[in-house]
Amino acid sequence: MKPPRLEIRDIKRSYDGKPVVDNVSLAIQPGHVTCLLGPSGCGKSTTLRIIAGVEMQDSGTIHVDGNLVCDTVFRVPPERRSVGLMFQDFALFPHLSVGENVAFGLKGPGAEKKARARDYLGRVGLEHYIDGFPHELSGGEQQRVALARALAPKPRVMLMDEPFSGLDNRLRDGIRDETLELLKEEGTSVLLVTHEPEEAMRMADEIALMRKGHIVQMGAPYNIYNAPADREAVAFFSDINTIRGNVQGALVATPFGQFFAPGFSDGTGVEIVFRPQHVSIDFDRAGKGPSPSTRTGAPARGVVERARFMGAESLVEFRMDHDQQKLRASVPNVFLPKPGTPMWLSVRRDRCFVFPAH
């Protein structure tokens, strides 16, 4: 079996005795995109800088195509790692032409370098700017030149640190998709850092969810979203609702009926977590709601506190009758219930996650 394109094992790095990257391991196959996703300060950029070779790990190994690139003794310098970099502040050289910018990292005779620069500018649709200068280009065009510059040396691995965050939303979607297509075409493996879950889900074959220096969960976007490791993993992707209870006989009694809590011993406090879009709402009919079902359990009554129109859906906040707790429902935009309206909430059973309380 072929080794992964990039493999890092047990990477550790501390600053002033405080671990910032703590035993991070991951592997990426050729042509695959892995997103390092996590909150600010969790160690994403540090991990990338270590792989790029601009920073040393305290321990752990890095391999590219099965070849050792760096451990604590041996170290291939950054420029010989076949690792390309694209960072948010991708600064082009202002005094060099667009073509010279792209040719900058290339080796060989001038004519060959220029031909390669032309080829890669063509791939990002900017061949005609080859003799222009960076200040003559828009932000999006500069971003594409930076991409051509990063790709022209044909790196085996591309490290990208929030490369699209400087672009406005509409431009960003287009450039993101183009970039991905180009990288796939080249068979380059990508490690992309982002703190935006939508960006990760859009780009990644695999997401590595990072928190406080650790990778807490790794998997395809679908799996991370639908089988999150813990409450924070759910909360990272969307708003959440939480109800609490105690386990008795592998069941938790709640106003929404009983939930299975297999594997928890009697008396354990648990949290049942669900997303607002998995809550449905019904009008109150003479004090009654919809009939209980296996799909949604029992309905519970609450009073509308606030309803906000969000375009494709509306976000409705409820104060629940049973404990005055606030719960949120995100419902398709058919109506906006008035504050004070009593309504019944039902929760999709198969979209609820049970975690130990903390």
Ligand SMILES: Nc1ncnc2c1ncn2[C@@H]1O[C@H](COP(=O)(O)OP(=O)(O)OP(=O)(O)O)[C@@H](O)[C@H]1O
């Ligand atoms: N050279 C350094 N010296 C001391 N502390 C550092 C250094 N570089 C990073 N840190 C600390 O390490 C932690 C992780 O930083 P890092 O830049 O890897 O975070 P990040 O996940 O990329 O965050 P962001 O999403 O904000 O870019 C932070 O607490 C940061 O202050």
Ligand SMILES: [Mg+2]
């Ligand atoms: Mg960072």
